[in-house]
Amino acid sequence: MxxxxxxxxxxxxxxxxxxxxxxxxxxxxxxxxxxxxxxxxxxxxxxxxxxxxxxxxxxxxxxxxxxxxxxxxxxxxxxxxxxxxxxxxxxxxxxxRLADFRHDHEVIAIARQVAVDKPSHQLVTEREIRRLETPDGGVLKDPKYSVRMMGTGRSLRWLYPDLVSVSPEGQTWAHELEASRKDSRRLVRLMMAYIYADHITGVRYYAVPQVEATVKAAAAEANAAAAEIGRPRKIFVQPWRDISPRPATSTSRGRALPPEDAYSE
Missing domain, CATH: 1.10.10.10 (Winged helix-like DNA-binding domain superfamily/Winged helix DNA-binding domain)
Structure with a gap:
C-alpha cells in the first residue's frame, strides 16, 4: 500500500x-x-x-x-x-484537547444521530470546514459552510459550525452544540450571523439542560429579528443530554431529533 x-x-x-x-x-x-x-x-x-x-x-x-x-x-x-x-x-x-474533549466527543454523537435521522445528507466536520475555508489574509469568497461575523477590517472573523449537513437538494444545515454558558447577547449575535448567511438554510442548536433556557430565549429573539427584516426563521433548538462529568457507568442517552418541517429534506 x-x-x-x-x-x-x-x-x-x-x-x-x-x-x-x-x-x-x-x-x-x-x-x-x-x-x-x-x-x-x-x-x-x-x-x-x-x-x-x-x-x-x-x-x-x-x-x-x-x-x-x-x-x-x-x-x-x-x-x-x-x-x-x-x-x-x-x-x-x-x-x-482536554478543554474541548467533552464537547468534541459529543459532537461526534450528534453526527451519528444526524446520519441516522437524515441518511441522505452529506456531513462535513468542523475540522474539514476549517481546512477548506480558513481565509487567506482575511479574504474568503463564496463560503459554502463557514459564516462571516459582522464587522470589517480587523474585526472581521469567521464562524465555523461544529458540524454541517447538506441535503441532496443542496440545503446546508449547521449543527451547534451549546454546552457552556454564554452571554445571551453573544448568542444572539452568533445566531444573527447565520440569519444573514444566505448559503445556510438553518441551524440546529443542541442545548444541554444547564443552558437550554438561555439558548431558547436567544433563538426566539434571533428568529423574531429575522422576521422583522423579512428573512426566514432559521434557528431551532434541540434539547441535549447533560455532558458534565459523571460516573463511567452512566447510560444517559441523547434524545431523538423531533420532526421539524423546516428540517425536512
Missing part, C-alpha cells in the same frame, strides 16, 4: 484500517466506541474488540496515537502525520 514503506511487517494495513483512519482523521480525536458505532451504522462489521485491537496495531506501527483524557469517557485516538498520509487526510496534525 502506498505510503507504507518501512512499516513493521507484523501488522498488514487493510482497506478497512484505512477507512477507519480516514474517519478518525475527520475529527480532532475519536474513541474506539465511536469508530465501532459509525461503521456498524453503515452496515459494516466493526466490533469494538476488533477496533481496539486494530487501533493498537496501528499505534504500534506509528499511524495512530491514543490519548487518555478524562476518567468517565473512553480514550481518544488521533492520527500521526504518517497516519494522515496513509489515510489521505490533509492539513495539520491535530490531537484531542
Amino acid at each position: 502506498a505510503g507504507m514503506q518501512g512499516v513493521s511487517k507484523r501488522w498488514q494495513v487493510t482497506e478497512r484500517d484505512v477507512a477507519w483512519l480516514a474517519w478518525i482523521g475527520r475529527w480532532r480525536g475519536a474513541t474506539s466506541v465511536q469508530v465501532s458505532a459509525e461503521f456498524a451504522g453503515r452496515g459494516e462489521s466493526a466490533p469494538k474488540t476488533v477496533v481496539d485491537r486494530r487501533l493498537r496495531g496501528l499505534k504500534e506501527i506509528g499511524l495512530a496515537e491514543m490519548h487518555r483524557m478524562v476518567h468517565d469517557l473512553p480514550s481518544a485516538w488521533s492520527l500521526t502525520r504518517e497516519g494522515m498520509n496513509v489515510a489521505g487526510v490533509a492539513g495539520r496534525v491535530l490531537k484531542p
